[in-house]
Amino acid sequence: MQETSQQVMMDAxxxxxxxxALIMAGxxxxxxxxxFLQMVR
Amino acid sequence: MxxxxxxxxxxxxxxxxxxxxxxxxxxxxxxxxxxxxxxALVMFFxxxxxxxxxxxxxxxxxxxxxxxxxxxxxxxxxxxVMIFGAVMPAFVGLGNWMIPLMIGAxxxxxxxxxxLSFWIMPFAFAxxxxxxxxxxxxxxxxxxxxxxxxxxxxxxxxxxxxxxxxGISSIMGSINIIATILNMRAPGMxxxxxxxFVWSWLITAFLLIAVMPVLAGAVxxxxxxxxxxxxFFNAAGGGDPVLYQHIFWxxxxxxxxxxxxxxxxxxxxxxxxxxxxxxxxxxxxVFAIASIAFLSFIVWAHHMFAVGLPLGAxxxxxxxxxxxxxxxGVKVFNWVSTMWGGSMTFETPMLFAIAFVILFTIGGFxxxxxxxxxxxxxxxDTYFVVAHFHYVxxxxxxxxxxxxxxxxxxxxxxxxxxxxxxxxxxxxSVIWVNVxxxxxxxxxxxxxxxxxxxxxxxxxNFNMISSIGGFLFGxxxxxxxGVLIHAVxxxxxxxxxxxxxxxxxLEWTVPSxxxxxxxxxxxxxxxxxxxxxxxxx
Numbered sequence: 001m002q003e004t005s006q007q008v009m010m011d012a013x014x015x016x017x018x019x020x021a022l023i024m025a026g027x028x029x030x031x032x033x034x035x036f037l038q039m040v041r
Numbered sequence: 042m043x044x045x046x047x048x049x050x051x052x053x054x055x056x057x058x059x060x061x062x063x064x065x066x067x068x069x070x071x072x073x074x075x076x077x078x079x080x081a082l083v084m085f086f087x088x089x090x091x092x093x094x095x096x097x098x099x100x101x102x103x104x105x106x107x108x109x110x111x112x113x114x115x116x117x118x119x120x121x122v123m124i125f126g127a128v129m130p131a132f133v134g135l136g137n138w139m140i141p142l143m144i145g146a147x148x149x150x151x152x153x154x155x156x157l158s159f160w161i162m163p164f165a166f167a168x169x170x171x172x173x174x175x176x177x178x179x180x181x182x183x184x185x186x187x188x189x190x191x192x193x194x195x196x197x198x199x200x201x202x203x204x205x206x207x208g209i210s211s212i213m214g215s216i217n218i219i220a221t222i223l224n225m226r227a228p229g230m231x232x233x234x235x236x237x238f239v240w241s242w243l244i245t246a247f248l249l250i251a252v253m254p255v256l257a258g259a260v261x262x263x264x265x266x267x268x269x270x271x272x273f274f275n276a277a278g279g280g281d282p283v284l285y286q287h288i289f290w291x292x293x294x295x296x297x298x299x300x301x302x303x304x305x306x307x308x309x310x311x312x313x314x315x316x317x318x319x320x321x322x323x324x325x326x327v328f329a330i331a332s333i334a335f336l337s338f339i340v341w342a343h344h345m346f347a348v349g350l351p352l353g354a355x356x357x358x359x360x361x362x363x364x365x366x367x368x369x370g371v372k373v374f375n376w377v378s379t380m381w382g383g384s385m386t387f388e389t390p391m392l393f394a395i396a397f398v399i400l401f402t403i404g405g406f407x408x409x410x411x412x413x414x415x416x417x418x419x420x421x422d423t424y425f426v427v428a429h430f431h432y433v434x435x436x437x438x439x440x441x442x443x444x445x446x447x448x449x450x451x452x453x454x455x456x457x458x459x460x461x462x463x464x465x466x467x468x469x470s471v472i473w474v475n476v477x478x479x480x481x482x483x484x485x486x487x488x489x490x491x492x493x494x495x496x497x498x499x500x501x502n503f504n505m506i507s508s509i510g511g512f513l514f515g516x517x518x519x520x521x522x523g524v525l526i527h528a529v530x531x532x533x534x535x536x537x538x539x540x541x542x543x544x545x546x547l548e549w550t551v552p553s554x555x556x557x558x559x560x561x562x563x564x565x566x567x568x569x570x571x572x573x574x575x576x577x578x
Contacts, residue, residue, distance in 0.1 A: 010147070017150030017220040024216040028254045035258030035288060 055557040065160070068152035070137050071555060075453070076159050077134025078446070082522075084126030084166065085439075089515050091119035096477075096511035102498045112494035113181035113194075114173065120184030121200075124300065125207045126166050128434065131442045132303040133158075133214050136242045139449060140218060142548035142555065143236045145227025145564045150220035158213040165206035172196035183492060185293065186260065188274040188285050192267045201264045208253040215246035215253075222246075227547075229566035233327070236546055236572055237320060240327045241306025244334045248295045248302070251338075256292040259285060283348055290341035298337040301401075301433060302330055304441035305372060308394050310546070311448050312376050313572055315391035316383030317543035320572065322375045329368035329375075336365045346414045347421040355414040362412035366405065373402055388541070389463030393444035396471050397437060404432025407482065422492075425485025431478045436471075443470075443521065450528055451536030455554030458528035462520060469517035476510030545572040 056072070057063040067073055094115045098106050107115070137155065141148055149155045172179040177195020180186070191197070222243045226235070235243075262273040263285070272278020274285040305326075313320045320326060342350055342358040350358075376398050385391070407429040411417055420426060443466075451457050480503035485491075489500045496504065536553040547566075551559045 013224045014150065016224040020220040020223050021151055021154075021216045024219055024250055025212075028212050028216075028250050031251060032254030032258055035255045035291075036261060 066156065068148070068156055069557060070141050070149045070152070070155065071453075071557065073149075073155050073159050074134045074136075074138030077130045077137060077162075080159070080162060081127050081131035081134060081442075082525075084122050084130070086518070087170070088119050088122035088127055089518065091115045091122065092511065093515055095119065096508040098494050099496070099504050100508040101505060102496055102501050104495050107494070109494045110178065110181055113183075113492065114179040116492050117180050117183055118169070118173065121169060121180070122166070123434075124184065124296070125204075126162075128300050128438050128442070129211065130162060132242075132245075132300070132438075133211075135238075135307070135442070135445050135449075136214075136218055136303065138453065139548060140221060140239055140242060141225070142452075142551065142559060143239050143546055144222065144225065144230050145547050145560050145566070146221060146225035147558065147560050149217050150225050151217050154213050155217050158210045158217065161206050161210040161213075165203045165210065168199055168206070169203035172199045175199070185286075185289055186263060187289075188263060188266060188282050192263065197267045198264060201260045204260050205257055208257045211249050211253050215249040218242055218246040219250075227560065227563040227566060230547075233324065234566065234568070234571055236306075237309035237323070237326050237330075238303070238306035241302045241309070241330050244330050245299050245302045248299050248334055248337065252292040252295040252299075255288060256296075259288040259292065262288075283345070286345050286348060287342070290344045291338075293344065294341040295334075295337040297430075297433070298333060300438045302334065304397070304401075304438045305330060307441040307445040307448075308376060308397050309372075310572065311390050311394040311444055312379050312398075314448075314541050314543045314545070315388060315394070316380045316385050318379055318383040320375065321378035321381075322371070325371055326375055329371045332368040333365060336361065336368070340365065343412055343414075343417070346417040359412055359414040363409060366409055369405055373398060373405075384543075386542075388447075389458075389460060389467055390444045390448035392464065392467045392471075393440050393447065396467070397440045397444065400432055400436030400440070400471075400475075404429055404434075404437055407432065420485060422490055423485035424481040424489045424491055427491050428478050428481035428485060431481070435478065436474055440470075446525070448541075449548075450525070451540045452548060452551075452553050452555055454529050454532075455536055455552075456528055456532035457534040457536050458524050458532065462524045462527070466517060466520040466524060469520065470514060473510045473514035473517055477507055477514050478510070480504075480507045480510075545570050 056069070063072065064076065067076070092115075094107060095112065098104075098112055137149065140146075169179075172195065175196055180191065180196055180200040181194040182191030185191075186200070222235070222239060262271070265271040266273055266275055266280070272280040274280045274282045276282060309320055309326055340358055340362045342354060343362045346355055346358075380395075387395075407425065411420055411426065411429055447458060447463055484500050484503050484507070487500065489496055489504075538552050539549045540553060541549075547560075547564060548555075550564065
């Protein structure tokens with residue numbers, strides 16, 4: 001039972017981790033686009 | 042403290058026995074941390090061998106050993122290898138190993154991406170180093186890659202692609218660290234209870250995500266200028282070479298803090314342990330790191346004082362740069378205050394940490410001198426700059442990496458290193474590094490330019506002293522390798538779980554060596570046992 005509850009908690013954390021990772025990757029892409037496109041304009 | 046009730050029953054699913062599976066396909070934060078650290082050590086010696094070529098050529102005036110173009114390749118490659126191949130991966134390795142242990146997480150949040158982050162690096166550096174054997178030669182325009190100079194040399198495409206790969210690796214590593222720290226902390230490990238090392242990496246990871254894409258943008262424009270007929274930085278086509286310098290240093294200045302903030306974190310772990318006192322001013326330390334990170338974004342043009350900036354810009358960047366001395370001073374005073382009245386002992390990690398505080402501060406002071414825009418017109422592009430950034434990067438970043446290795450090595454290997462040889466390594470390093478870099482201040486003040494293979498005979502004596510220091514500092518690092526090999530394979534002295542009498546924090550509650558899997562059941566956090574004591578007095 002304890003293992004199961006731990007597993008649920010870990011899954012929840014991992015889902016949060018994926019969301020955090022996607023947000024961070026998005027920020028990195030926007031920064032790249034800004035630094036590149038600003039020069040192209 | 043927390044009880045890591047994790048270990049005995051997990052031994053049956055330890056590390057894979059197949060070498061290839063274990064090391065090439067690893068998703069374990071400890072193994073990937075080890076890979077990063079070994080990679081960084083190899084790169085440290087490759088980059089160091091380039092430095093030996095530079096110091097050998099500069100041993101006396103005149104051209105004697107290498108062709109000028111090869112000398113320029115050496116200065117460029119030394120910097121690229123040391124910055125992107127040695128210092129940054131070493132800190133990522135330390136972060137990989139220690140962050141999950143320090144916050145009570147079973148692993149990094151995204152273990153497979155962690156594997157990919159590491160395995161990009163050897164290919165990136167194989168590509169970069171292969172240019173030394175290519176027909177066009179290696180990049181030779183300096184690590185800053187200023188156009189048009191950098192575009193005139195060989196291997197621009199390989200250099201740009203290698204930098205893209207390193208950038209992708211760094212960004213993925215940073216994403217992983219942020220996701221781990223924000224989502225994987227054990228219950229009760231609030232943000233303001235985290236060890237300073239974890240805080241320093243969290244802030245560094247945000248810096249990396251903010252600036253590595255800017256470098257990627259800049260070098261992509263270099264690539265298109267070179268091969269696709271664009272004129273971003275080509276004045277003849279309506280572009281502006283100074284624009285490149287702005288973009289590069291918008292990355293480049295935060296980059297130097299990327300290399301020093303985790304060092305601050307390491308030192309903030311080691312000094313309380315060996316002073317047997319909680320860190321003085323925990324919150325101030327965290328906010329100081331955050332302040333330095335913020336300020337790092339608004340000081341970039343202090344690298345460009347001599348390029349012809351408007352007076353208002355020179356004044357702004359001068360004062361903004363000098364402002365960084367305030368949070369940095371907070372940190373130095375807090376380290377000293379932590380030691381004040383402590384029951385200090387001087388094991389090897391503590392010796393390196395104390396040397397860090399003193400010598401990094403010297404590098405900080407020469408940085409303040411360089412921040413003065415009028416004075417910088419004299420210092421710009423001289424050996425004074427070389428002396429300055431080697432004090433902050435070698436006696437700063439590299440010393441902290443060495444200190445961290447000695448500090449956590451018994452936890453990693455389960456065996457104590459040789460304290461005698463550790464101290465031999467320390468005293469040789471600290472003496473010869475000063476013989477190597479201190480005379481370069483005098484050379485710079487006397488006007489010796491950087492990045493030249495030949496020089497006026499007036500500079501001969503200090504160059505010879507500096508080269509002797511360089512050879513002996515380089516040789517001293519072989520002691521480090523010997524100590525590491527002995528600690529991993531030869532040492533008979535077992536490490537205890539806590540290892541150091543004054544050590545506090547979750548990482549010391551797991552056995553030594555740290556089992557393959559830790560904290561599969563989250564630990565219970567006891568505030569009294571945190572390295573910085575009670576946060577809310």
